[in-house]
Amino acid sequence: MDFSLTDQQKLIRDTVRQFMETEVRPLVKELEREEKFPLDLLKKIADMGCCGMLMPEEWGGPGLDTISYVLMIEEVARVYTAMSTALGVTNSAVQIPLLQFGTEAQKQKYLKRLASGEILGSFCLTEAAAGSDAAGIQATATLKSCTSSSSSTSSTSYFLNGAKTWVTNGSVAGVFIAFAKTDPSAGAKGISAFLVEPTFKGFKIGRHEDKMGQRSSPSVEILLNDCEVPVANRLGAEGQGLKIALSALDGGRIGIAAQAVGLAQGALDESIKYAKQRRAFGKTISEFQAIQWMIADMQTELEAARGLTYYAAWLKDSGKTSLSGPASAGGGAAASKAKLYASEMANRVVYKAVQIHGSVGYSRETDVERMYRDARVITIYEGTSEVQRMIIARDLLK
Numbered sequence: 001m002d003f004s005l006t007d008q009q010k011l012i013r014d015t016v017r018q019f020m021e022t023e024v025r026p027l028v029k030e031l032e033r034e035e036k037f038p039l040d041l042l043k044k045i046a047d048m049g050c051c052g053m054l055m056p057e058e059w060g061g062p063g064l065d066t067i068s069y070v071l072m073i074e075e076v077a078r079v080y081t082a083m084s085t086a087l088g089v090t091n092s093a094v095q096i097p098l099l100q101f102g103t104e105a106q107k108q109k110y111l112k113r114l115a116s117g118e119i120l121g122s123f124c125l126t127e128a129a130a131g132s133d134a135a136g137i138q139a140t141a142t143l144k145s146c147t148s149s150s151s152s153t154s155s156t157s158y159f160l161n162g163a164k165t166w167v168t169n170g171s172v173a174g175v176f177i178a179f180a181k182t183d184p185s186a187g188a189k190g191i192s193a194f195l196v197e198p199t200f201k202g203f204k205i206g207r208h209e210d211k212m213g214q215r216s217s218p219s220v221e222i223l224l225n226d227c228e229v230p231v232a233n234r235l236g237a238e239g240q241g242l243k244i245a246l247s248a249l250d251g252g253r254i255g256i257a258a259q260a261v262g263l264a265q266g267a268l269d270e271s272i273k274y275a276k277q278r279r280a281f282g283k284t285i286s287e288f289q290a291i292q293w294m295i296a297d298m299q300t301e302l303e304a305a306r307g308l309t310y311y312a313a314w315l316k317d318s319g320k321t322s323l324s325g326p327a328s329a330g331g332g333a334a335a336s337k338a339k340l341y342a343s344e345m346a347n348r349v350v351y352k353a354v355q356i357h358g359s360v361g362y363s364r365e366t367d368v369e370r371m372y373r374d375a376r377v378i379t380i381y382e383g384t385s386e387v388q389r390m391i392i393a394r395d396l397l398k
Contacts, residue, residue, distance in 0.1 A: 003310075005067070012064070013071040019045060020079040028080050031216045032370060037172055038083050038216060045076075046117020050087060055095055059107060060115035066313040070258040077262030078269070081374040082217035084262065088255040089168045090114060093382075094121025094177055097193070097248045101236040106195060110175050119174025124164040124196070124222055125245050132387050134179075134245055135188035138162055139224060141180035146228070158182075158194060158234065160227040163206070166381070170220035171205055173198065177248075178224070179241045191241035195233040202227035213373030249382055250332070253339035254316060256382045257309040260342035260375070261302065267346075267353035267371045268298050274357055285356070294352045302349060305342035312338040333395035340388035343378040350375045 005013070024041055031038055045051070053069045055061025069091065077084035095114050098107065098121075113119045130136040139162025146157055160180050167176070176196045183190030196203060206221030236244050272295060275286035285291050312334040353368040354361035361368050379385045 005071075009065075009068050009071060012068050013075060015048065016045075016050065016072050016075040017078075019048065020075055024083065025079050028367075028370075029365075031080075032082070035215045037086075037218055038080070039172060041083065042086060042120070043117060045083075045087070050076075051090060051117035051120075052095060052115025053091060055099065055111065055115040059099065060112035066254060066316045067310060070254060070309060070313045073255050073258040074262035074265070077259040078266040081259065081263050081371070082214040084259045085214055085217045086120065086169055088252065088259060089123055090121040090173075092252040092255050093123040093248045094175070096251055097177060097235065097244050098195075100247065101193070101240070101244055102195075103232075105232065106235065110195060113174065120169050120172055122167055122169040122173035122176045123248065124167050124170075124176050124178040126164060126166045127162065128165050132384055135191070135242060137179060137181065137191065139164065139178070139180040140184060141182045141192055141194065141229070143182070143231070156231055158229045158231065160194065160196070160202070160224040160229055162224050164222040164224070166209065166219050167222050168217060168219055170222055171208065171218040176222070177235060177244075178222070179245055180224075182238045182241075186239065188242050189239050191245075192238045193235040193241040193244045194229045195235055196224075196227065196229055200227055200229060211377075213370070213376060250335055251316065252382050253335040253388075254309065254312050256378060257305065257312065257335075257338035257342035260339075260346035260378050261306050261309055263371055263375055263378070264298070264302050264305070264342075264346040264349040267350045267368055268295070268302060270366075270368050270371075271295060271298065271353045271356045278358075291356060294356060298349045298352055301345045305338070305345045308334075308338040308341055333392050336383070336388040336391040336395075339383065340385055340392070344385060346375045346378055 023044060049062045050072050052061035053064045053072060054066065056063045073084050073088055076087060095111065098111055102111065114121050125134055125137070127137050127139065129138065139160060141158045141160045143156060143158055146155060160178060162180060164178065174197070178194050178196045179191055180194065181190045182192040202225045204223040204225065206223045209219040211219060275291050275295065276284055278285045315334050350368065350372045354372050357366060357368055360366055363369060
C-alpha cells in the first residue's frame with residue numbers, strides 16, 4: 001500500500017502552508033478579537049484556486065482530487081479554524097450539490113463565480129427545532145403565480161417561509177442552498193432545495209449567534225418571509241431536497257475531519273514549542289515524563305485520525321465506500337468514521353495542549369485557548385458524533 005503524496009499534492013500543501021504562515025497567522029488574534037470575517041484573506045486564497053478545488057476546469061476550478069482538498073483544509077485549520085469553516089462550506093456543502101444536481105443554467109450562473117471566489121456559498125438546512133432530524137424542518141415553499149405590477153406579465157415562483165439557524169457564511173454569502181417543504185404532508189419526501197440570493201424579495205438576515213468559538217466565522221439566522229424564488233432556481237426535482245442535503249453532508253464530513261486534523265496539528269505544534277521553552281524545577285518541562293506522554297498520545301491519535309481522513313478521501317475519489325464496497329458520492333461510513341474519530345480526537349488533543357501550557361493556556365493571548373474553544377463545535381456540526389455512530393452501526397448491521 002502506497003501512502004505517499006504526489007508531487008502536486010505536496011506542492012498544494014506547502015503553498016497553502018506558506019500562505020497561512022506569512023499572510024494569515026499575524027492577523028488571527030486581531031480578527032478573532034474583533035469578530036471580523038476574513039473576506040480579504042479569502043479573496044487571496046481564492047486566487048490560489050482554494051475556493052473551488054473540486055470543481056472541473058469547465059466550471060472554473062482546477063479539478064483536483066479530494067486528497068488535495070483535504071490537504072488544503074488541514075493547512076488552513078492548523079492556523080485559523082474559522083477560515084477553514086468558511087472554505088469548507090462554500091467548497092463542499094454548496095458547490096458539490098450544485099455540480100451534481102444543478103441545471104446547465106444554474107451552473108453557468110453560480111458555479112463559476114463560486115469556484116473563483118467571486119461569491120461565497122451558504123447552506124441553509126438547520127432550524128431551531130430541526131438539527132440532527134433534518135426531515136423535521138418546518139420551512140415551506142409554495143408554488144404561486146404572480147403578476148408584475150410594472151409589466152402586467154404573469155410568472156410562477158416559489159414563496160419560501162420559515163427561519164434557518166446556524167447558517168455559516170450567512171452574512172457574506174452570494175448564494176444559499178435553502179431547504180423547504182413543497183409537500184408538508186409527504187414528510188421527508190416532501191422537501192425540496194432552492195438556490196436563493198440575498199437580494200430576493202422576502203429574504204432577511206436575522207441575529208448573529210454569540211458563539212463560544214470560531215467567532216470570526218459568522219453563524220446567522222436567515223428569515224424567509226414570502227421569499228420569492230424563481231422556479232428556475234429550484235435545485236433538483238421537487239421532493240429531492242433531503243437526498244441533496246444528505247449527500248452534501250456526507251461528502252462534507254471528510255472536510256470536517258480534515259479541519260479537526262489541522263486544528264489538532266496546530267495545537268500539537270504549539271505544545272511542543274512551549275514545552276521546549278518553559279522551564280520548571282531547573283529544566284524544560286519537555287524533559288518531564290508526564291509532558292512527554294501527553295505529547296506522544298497527542299501525536300499518535302493525530303496520525304490515526306489523519307489516516308482515517310485520507311482513507312475516506314481516497315475512497316471518495318475511487319468511488320467506493322470501502323475496499324470492497326459499492327460506489328458512493330461521499331465515502332459512506334468511511335466519512336462518518338473519519339469525522340467521528342477526528343472531531344473527538346481534536347477535543348482531546350486541545351485539552352492536553354491547554355494542560356501543557358498551564359495557566360498561560362487559559363489566557364486569550366495564547367493560540368491554544370482559541371483552539372480549545374474552536375474545537376468544541378466540530379463534534380456537533382455536519383452531523384453530531386451520535387449521528388455518525390448511528391451511520392457506522394447501520395452500515396455494519398444492515
